[in-house]
Amino acid sequence: MTNLTFFSEFILLGLSADPQIQPLLFVLFLGIYLLTLMGNLAMILVIRGDSHLHTPMYFFLGHLSFLDLCFASVTMPKMLQNFLSQTKTISVWGCITQSFFFLLSGCAEASLLSAMAYDRYAAVCHPLLYTAIMNRPLCSAMVSMAWMVGILNSLVNNLFIQTLHFCGSNIIPHFSCELPSLFPLSCSDPTANKFLLSGCSAFLGLLTLPPILFSYSRIISTILNIRSAAGQGKAFSTCSSHLTVVLLFYSTALFRYISPASGSVLERVVSIQYSVITSLINPLIYSLKNQEVKVALQRVLGQQMCSSEERFTAWRSVREWGRGIFRNTWKGKVFQVSGLEVLPMDQHHQYHPQSYYRRKILGPNS
Incomplete structure (x- = not known):
């Protein structure tokens, strides 16, 4: 050995x-x-x-x-x-x-x-x-x-x-x-x-x-x-x-x-x-x-496709909502962000620090 x-x-x-x-x-x-x-x-x-x-x-x-x-x-x-x-x-x-x-x-x-x-x-x-x-x-x-x-x-x-x-x-x-x-x-x-x-x-x-x-x-x-x-x-x-x-x-x-x-x-x-x-x-x-497996596979794939379509639809809705807010802002409308009323610039695009941000709790005459 x-x-x-x-x-x-x-x-x-x-x-x-x-x-x-x-x-x-x-x-x-x-x-x-x-x-x-x-x-x-x-x-x-x-x-x-x-x-x-x-x-x-x-x-x-x-x-x-x-x-x-x-x-x-x-x-x-x-x-x-x-x-x-x-x-x-x-x-x-x-x-x-x-x-x-x-x-x-x-x-x-x-x-x-x-x-x-x-x-x-x-x-x-x-x-x-x-x-x-x-x-x-x-x-x-x-x-x-x-x-x-x-x-x-x-x-x-x-x-x-x-x-x-x-x-x-x-x-x-x-x-x-x-x-x-x-x-x-x-x-x-x-x-x-x-x-x-x-x-x-x-x-x-x-x-x-x-x-x-x-x-x-x-x-x-x-x-x-x-x-x-x-x-x-x-x-x-x-x-x-x-x-x-x-x-x-x-x-x-x-x-x-x-x-x-x-x-x-x-x-x-x-x-x-x-x-x-x-x-x-x-x-x-x-x-x-096995027919059950075929049907189950189609069902699972269908659920995945529906889920993907729902996510795409939700994202498109959020995007359209954001665009609408942007357009409404420049048309002179008021919108709220985190408890604040946000006002756009005036028609001559001049900045007014006193009125650009107005707290909601003070009311419109503040």
């Missing part, structure tokens, strides 16, 4: 080592990141600004949009910087910090999707009791549990990653510091860390997948028992957006953490799918397939 050289930074290879396509990748992912920020921020603002969306479903959706913001912001700023940089380095502690928040966001989102599946089950299978089942304390507890699972899972794994010593090669064949990509770079035995990560991933799967499978098995059974095609379509539309998000997120995340790390291009593409693309398309899925 005395001949090993320990280092203080990693090199992220990113999506491609070809310098000619780096500017193109920068423009592409900058656009994706900006659209992700705008889409999820718009969802949060619409949900908070429209009282019609203050329901359990949109309470969860608001937290999902915030998690998508976190998920994308953990990796994409550094990725964009590396597209334009020659060094592409990140410190060891910066890498561990990125890994912590990446795992936290992913685990919390998986738990939140499970809670949202139960919400859809209550809405489809027990519509008359929906508000009683999905009450505010239960919704708050489920969201808090999702955050707690994400924090504990990430904290345990990232505390144990500090027991590893990194030496030799410091090149990460990835665009971010995911834990599976760090294990091959350790010169100490990472077997315990691999078992820990696998165990935490299995625990997260057992915690989140059964509620999703149970909820959708009951939802499908309920939909099939509805006799009218219109009723079936309406019932399915209430959960189709969530089901699409679940399939996109879980299919890629499970593939990434179950399969061994290889540093292949497919592995990076899969990571892009669940950490970047999912965050981009989540608000699109929920807005394009």
